[in-house]
Amino acid sequence: MNKVTLLCGSRKPAPGVDRPSSSRELLRAVVAGIEDVGTDHTSLDLRDLDLPQFDGRNPGEYECADLDLVRKSIDATDVLVISVPAYWGCASGPLINLFNVLGGANYDHVDTGPGPLGGLVAMLVTVGADEASAYLGAAQMRGLLGFMGAWVAPCEVTIGNPRRVGRISDVVRSLRELGKYAATVVIPGGQRR
Numbered sequence: 001m002n003k004v005t006l007l008c009g010s011r012k013p014a015p016g017v018d019r020p021s022s023s024r025e026l027l028r029a030v031v032a033g034i035e036d037v038g039t040d041h042t043s044l045d046l047r048d049l050d051l052p053q054f055d056g057r058n059p060g061e062y063e064c065a066d067l068d069l070v071r072k073s074i075d076a077t078d079v080l081v082i083s084v085p086a087y088w089g090c091a092s093g094p095l096i097n098l099f100n101v102l103g104g105a106n107y108d109h110v111d112t113g114p115g116p117l118g119g120l121v122a123m124l125v126t127v128g129a130d131e132a133s134a135y136l137g138a139a140q141m142r143g144l145l146g147f148m149g150a151w152v153a154p155c156e157v158t159i160g161n162p163r164r165v166g167r168i169s170d171v172v173r174s175l176r177e178l179g180k181y182a183a184t185v186v187i188p189g190g191q192r193r
Contacts, residue, residue, distance in 0.1 A: 001183055002079045002185065005073050006027055006080075006083070009082055023084070024047075026175055036179070042076075051101060052064050057104065059071065059104050059116075079153075081124075081179075082125070083127065084125065086127065086138070087133055091140050096144070099148065121187060129161060130160050131160035157171070157175055
């Protein structure tokens with residue numbers, strides 16, 4: 001079985017707002033699929049983490065306990081399932097910031113190694129404000145993660161505005177299947193991280 005880490009990329013809800021984040025709520029169905037298979041998982045949530053803003057430093061220069069926690073969790077996992085909130089045609093800023101901080105500036109990056117996410121399998125659950133934002137946000141994340149060395153699994157779930165989905169039970173079923181896939185996907189090349 002794979003070691004799976006789930007990352008909720010949402011910072012919602014805002015203080016004083018009682019409406020839950022769709023990105024966070026839908027990730028629960030992925031967890032159910034992982035648990036159906038009997039695989040352990042770890043969860044990270046951007047809402048609970050105090051992360052620095054990217055300013056060009058290398059990751060180790062931030063001296064941030066929460067950033068170290070994220071890095072250690074990613075280093076110890078085989079599969080990273082990311083719940084991506086997408087607005088205005090792209091993935092949310094806090095999520096992109098996290099990966100910029102994890103990777104550091106790549107001005108001097110020499111393409112000789114696997115990259116900061118080399119050997120990682122990444123899977124996406126993208127929740128958009130609308131269909132276009134969801135699909136564009138997913139494409140942006142596939143590009144970012146692939147450039148950083150992750151293998152982005154072709155199996156993903158992309159949801160336009162969840163408030164407008166006719167049969168949410170179909171979405172939940174797809175997310176649960178994604179969780180089962182995350183727990184059992186064969187790592188490309190047969191190598192674990």
